[in-house]
Amino acid sequence: MSNAARVLKLAGSRPPTLGNGRLICIDGPAGSGKTTLAAEIASLAGGAAVVHMDDLFEGWGGLGRVDEQLGTLLRPIAVGSSGSYRRWDWPGNAWAETVLVSPAPLLVLEGVGSGASAFADLTTVLAWVEVPFELRMARGLERDGDSVADVWRQWAEDEQALFARERTRERADVVLDGRVGSRHG
Template sequence: MTAAKRAYAALARTVIERPPRLGPVRLVAVDGRAGSGKTTFAGRLATALRAEGVAVAELHTDDFLDGWAKLMAWQPRLREWVFEPFREGRAGAFRRYDWAAERLVDTWTPLEVPHTLVVEGVGSASAAVRPDLTLGVFVRAPRELRLARGLERDGEQLRPQWERWMLDEDAHFAADPTADAVDVRADGAPSVEHDPEIEYIMAANG
């Protein structure tokens, strides 16, 4: 490997070797702006953790939002439904936000206490969460690419929502410079040749 390349397997072992800080659970946050590649990074790290034989749960902050209205609406829900039970060694449960119906579903999804919980989403490594983190990651990508990815996924008709959301992200990260406080800063649009299934690229300044 070159100096810019890192293996997900090595990062998984780092998580395992570090102590839990959310009760018995090792909490990993994969933060960054929408469209940066957070979901992909989180999924590949979770895969590497499972390959090491540990029980992993994955959550996405988008599933705890109130649509496009409020960037951090997920935080009190995730804390009450998952973080605090896990802190006490108890199973959690949550209601997922249905983006089509624009409301929380009625059904509660149970969540047993895992070895590692990987949470992906904007603000997942914010100041309020960092004391509980075993590992924090921030994924970066150019603004134009992030918007293009979002519109490809959601459709051009949601451009106004995406543009407003991106402004809200700018305000959030100006107030909470998360990228300066995490353990890993990853490139979500790397030009360095690598095997993306097992390797990630460090951001230029990280």
């Protein structure tokens, strides 16, 4: 069974936690395969909504302040209303439009920090994806370019501090190898 099928099956075996829907959070270090897994889950589920945490961060330094964005996204959906977040425009280095997300049977939230403990009550499945550091760095620099190597390394330090504080891996319902069925994350 693929990682995506495994996570989707687990989510389907549990009651809704996000209002009438289910929330799959795919967390883990940058470059581990989260984005690919999210796309595979959405495809298997027939087009589930996917929100990428990269859109919620205020640039490279925004990791520590993302809970507010998650609150405006997830708490309204939990009570049957549309949630929202402000999208970060990476090339423009500024906040862009507000994105509305309607309640749905399945929402996949992927990215570093998606498994925030402040929203554990709304999470149906927390999946942790990991690969060795060297592979993550290679994937990240292939995707983002060598010019961001220093900020990528700082990001790696920041995310490790977040994961330690949140105990994300320890709280995960499933721990997955991002080398299995995934190429990027």
